[in-house]
Amino acid sequence: MPETVLVTGGAGFIGSHSCVELLDHGYEVVVVDNHVNSSPEALVRVAKIAGRPLIAAYAIDVRDRAALSEVFARHPVDAVIHFAAHKAVGESVSLPIEYYDTNVGGTCALLSVMHEHEVHRLVFSSSCSVYGDARTVPLSEDSPVAPTNPYARTKLMCERILEDVCARLQDLKVLALRYFNPVGAHPSGLLGEDPHGIPGNLMPYIAQVAVGRREELSVFGDDYPTPDGTGVRDYIHVMDVAEGHRVALEHLDDRAGMRVFNLGTGTGTSVLQLVDAFAAVSGRSVPCRTVGRRAGDVAALVADASAVAAAWGWTTTRDLTTMCRDAWRFQELNPDGYARPSARAGGPTPGESPDG
Numbered sequence: 001m002p003e004t005v006l007v008t009g010g011a012g013f014i015g016s017h018s019c020v021e022l023l024d025h026g027y028e029v030v031v032v033d034n035h036v037n038s039s040p041e042a043l044v045r046v047a048k049i050a051g052r053p054l055i056a057a058y059a060i061d062v063r064d065r066a067a068l069s070e071v072f073a074r075h076p077v078d079a080v081i082h083f084a085a086h087k088a089v090g091e092s093v094s095l096p097i098e099y100y101d102t103n104v105g106g107t108c109a110l111l112s113v114m115h116e117h118e119v120h121r122l123v124f125s126s127s128c129s130v131y132g133d134a135r136t137v138p139l140s141e142d143s144p145v146a147p148t149n150p151y152a153r154t155k156l157m158c159e160r161i162l163e164d165v166c167a168r169l170q171d172l173k174v175l176a177l178r179y180f181n182p183v184g185a186h187p188s189g190l191l192g193e194d195p196h197g198i199p200g201n202l203m204p205y206i207a208q209v210a211v212g213r214r215e216e217l218s219v220f221g222d223d224y225p226t227p228d229g230t231g232v233r234d235y236i237h238v239m240d241v242a243e244g245h246r247v248a249l250e251h252l253d254d255r256a257g258m259r260v261f262n263l264g265t266g267t268g269t270s271v272l273q274l275v276d277a278f279a280a281v282s283g284r285s286v287p288c289r290t291v292g293r294r295a296g297d298v299a300a301l302v303a304d305a306s307a308v309a310a311a312w313g314w315t316t317t318r319d320l321t322t323m324c325r326d327a328w329r330f331q332e333l334n335p336d337g338y339a340r341p342s343a344r345a346g347g348p349t350p351g352e353s354p355d356g
């Protein structure tokens, strides 16, 4: 019997790529997504890439316990991957209640419904932002945590809640994955990052400048204590993140309780290095203008990625050029994201919507 995995936030950037990875590896997939920052079109494309459909996709909010409970009643869920959350750092400062409600409230609702239906296996989407303004990099899972914004605090709170619940419920197995900076797209060019409105993150912003949708990139500060003065991050290909989740599922039963792992490459890249790599791959110029630092930003965040390698015998395989090439392919084929695909990307196939 193939395992059935419930993916919350399955239409989002990381969620949709993970659905492809799961379908490609024989899992049955049920998606729950309220589409607050995602498009149902992503799920149509997931099915197209995988060559087989999701079991079902429900347009509901994870905080809606009654609706969520019905989903668990309908499907024999073996494990849950919980992506559904808000994730923009700046927005979290202006909308803290919304962030705590969705991210922390949503996780609590999910945990109670999982408990009600005796589902004991969970992979949780955490973030490297829990480390805050790191004094030294690379960061291992034992590095001190000190979140600097509400978004990061919601992720750390969820980790704490999961620890407490695991201490009480002996059967519960949780893997929390602290991702560094997921970028890139599925190599087909059908699936990628399609933020609503002006992109808050670097890679989609660069891509939109390269394609001519925006004039120039604002570089947020060039006076950081880094080699070229711009912020350094550990960019990780979204398909490596997706693969990491699939491998995590295979290791959920290694032992009961809660474990935390970094998901990164261990390589730091500055803003200007990413701009150069993207320009080289796309053959387009990416005009930049240095502006002041962005509130809440930190100088450098790079993973010590050795713990997953030791525990699972797994490491990332896609380099920065691949990340840029795949992000650019998606941007070129979908200049306006999922809203208006170019003829080459192909539109939604009638009758293929997995919503049900």
Ligand code: UD1
Residues within 6 Å of the ligand: 087, 088, 089, 127, 128, 129, 130, 149, 152, 180, 181, 200, 201, 202, 203, 205, 217, 218, 219, 220, 221, 230, 231, 232, 233, 271, 294, 297, 298, 301
């Ligand atoms: C943040 C979070 C991360 C979260 C991610 C997703 C922190 C420290 N990290 O990543 O956990 O998963 O958001 O939302 O809270 N930059 C520019 N110009 C731009 C955009 C960004 O110069 O227009 C720079 C930033 O200053 C930073 C780098 O690019 O140095 C990466 O920024 P971004 O892509 O927004 O990700 P983080 O802030 O690292």
